[in-house]
Amino acid sequence: APMAPAGAIGAVAFYDADRLHRNDLEFFRFMAEMTERRILVFDASGLVSNVDRLSWKVKAIVAQEEREKVARRVRDNLRYLQRTGHLLGLIPQGYRRVDGEVVEDPEAAAVIREIFRLYATGTHSFATLAEHLNRQGLRPPRGPEKARHNRPKAVIFTRDVLKDIVSNASYLGKVMVDGEPVEGKHPPLVDEATWRACQEVRQRNLRRTSRTWTRHSYPLTPL
Numbered sequence: 001a002p003m004a005p006a007g008a009i010g011a012v013a014f015y016d017a018d019r020l021h022r023n024d025l026e027f028f029r030f031m032a033e034m035t036e037r038r039i040l041v042f043d044a045s046g047l048v049s050n051v052d053r054l055s056w057k058v059k060a061i062v063a064q065e066e067r068e069k070v071a072r073r074v075r076d077n078l079r080y081l082q083r084t085g086h087l088l089g090l091i092p093q094g095y096r097r098v099d100g101e102v103v104e105d106p107e108a109a110a111v112i113r114e115i116f117r118l119y120a121t122g123t124h125s126f127a128t129l130a131e132h133l134n135r136q137g138l139r140p141p142r143g144p145e146k147a148r149h150n151r152p153k154a155v156i157f158t159r160d161v162l163k164d165i166v167s168n169a170s171y172l173g174k175v176m177v178d179g180e181p182v183e184g185k186h187p188p189l190v191d192e193a194t195w196r197a198c199q200e201v202r203q204r205n206l207r208r209t210s211r212t213w214t215r216h217s218y219p220l221t222p223l
Contacts, residue, residue, distance in 0.1 A: 011040040018065070023067075027060035082177045085184040092170045093141045094189050103188035108191050112171060116190045119166055120197035125205050126159035126166075133157045159210030166198050 012034065013189060031048075034041050041048040048059070086104050087095070094112035096105040119129055134156050165171070172195045173188030174181035191196075 002048055009037075010037055011042060012040040015044050024057070024060035024064045027063070028057065036099040044150060057190075064214055077097060079177075085175050085182055085183060085186075087170060088174060091186075092168055092172065093165070095186060104187055104189065105141070111138060111141050112189050114138075114161060115165055116171070116194050116198055119162070119201060122195050122197075122201045122204070126162045129162055144170055153210065171195070 031041065033064050043059070051216050078088060080205070091102055092095065093104055095108040096108075097103075115129070115133070118124055118132070119126075124132065138157070139155065140157055140161055169176055170184065170186070171180050171189045172181075173186060175184040176182075
């Protein structure tokens with residue numbers, strides 16, 4: 001084939017079609033564009049002929065099927081890891097990964113335990129507990145593993161931050177699978193009694209807030 005002029009694309013080469021596109025329709029569009037722009041296309045076995053459309057359509061369909069099989073295997077793998085108690089993805093504050101194992105982060109775990117201890121007393125709502133922690137100069141912990149997380153770092157405690165912590169069963173040493181807790185491979189940061197007390201306080205506060213909201217939200221209801 002003649003050489004392409006400097007700055008122009010004369011050919012595109014790839015090893016596996018499933019790395020080139022997301023589905024067969026995308027590949028059809030790609031090949032149509034390459035034909036229009038007179039760009040040659042090569043895979044591991046050689047030139048992918050623009051003329052032999054049946055050949056590259058078959059390649060596209062086979063590649064999509066392979067990609068879907070890989071995706072299914074990945075999903076099955078992740079579900080297996082969850083069912084056997086592995087924490088996946090971004091781990092909660094209070095933990096860190098060391099050599100692939102989820103272990104306690106000593107500094108952050110102390111803050112998490114204090115949150116559970118205080119909330120379990122029943123003397124705080126999430127809002128008043130946030131105020132108390134902020135007055136004490138405590139800040140939401142964020143380990144080095146979270147530095148590249150795309151969510152902004154919480155600089156003070158808020159009711160939403162505390163609600164997420166207190167409702168996270170990971171701190172009980174559990175992993176949630178389809179809404180059901182299974183025993184985790186990681187160590188718990190709170191004991192069963194403290195966890196239970198926190199959930200009871202949360203439900204009690206929720207009922208109290210709901211009654212107040214219902215009573216005051218619609219001032220014209222009696223009319």
